[in-house]
Amino acid sequence: MKRREFLKTGLTGTAAFALTGLTVLTPERAQAATVNVNLVAEGVFKTMSDGASVFVWQFRDTGGTGPGALTSGLVVKEGDTVNITVSNDLDRAINLAIPGVMSNTAAVAPGASRTYSFTAPAAGSYFYTDTANGEIGKAMGLSGPLVVMPADGSNRLYSGGPAFDRQYTLVLNELDDRLNAAVYNGGTWDMANYEPNYYFANGLSYPNTKSDADTLVAMNVGEDVAIRFINTGCITYPQHFHGYHVNVITRNRVPETAVIEKDTTQVERDMCTDVILPVVQPGAYPLHTHYVPGVSANGVYLNPAGGALIVLSAS
């Protein structure tokens, strides 16, 4: 089956989806708070969209509901004191780094735990990951989003920036199951040989992306919808929109100086790209990487199991 046919067939019926993906914003707080988060670093077997079982690493937020869920503890406000305790259940030492916030942090040994503390920086999109194992931590899935909202409680991508009506966080990554097998066996992998074969948005692949409230991008006509692309993978993601044009607002918290409407935006490695999508028409449209294998599963365009394909659904 050709890719275009796959996209068309795979989207049948999505227009009827209810608006279940309403993002719940953190309650407004008058003052900076102390936020305590517990992450367990662990290895688990994860079922791919084609049924394959692959050993992955993850940071499980014991108080959250998933990497893209804004009910996770990793949505904070500028100025908050954030204490993240990492319990390491893996077979090797890791650390917790947040590019743009803290790097070269102390490692936590297998079986041990360590608390990493910082003051929430300027509003914007960030991610946390392990950097003690080179790129292996990211390649194994050891990462997650950190969303910092403005101190004044407004729905803006940065203080004084453009406002939005609702927001979605889409963490983009992928895996090469040969690397995962090597790590499972206690070894490592030469990233020069990295050729990923499974792709995810918030850890999900299509069609699961359209049945999860955090990855089905549900919108209403007339709204401005913020989408935070957070690339925690080891490849670039040229994110392409059908049906809509978007305005890139920031890349790694730096405001764009010349905003033009785009139907594709390149999300580089380690980059957080925040966009605002004006919802100009109803319907269901795909949002996907233009890197063709990114919408496949292990090199195959299965129907309907696929890669990091997102459904935009507006009514």
Ligand SMILES: [Cu+2]
């Ligand atoms: Cu397309």
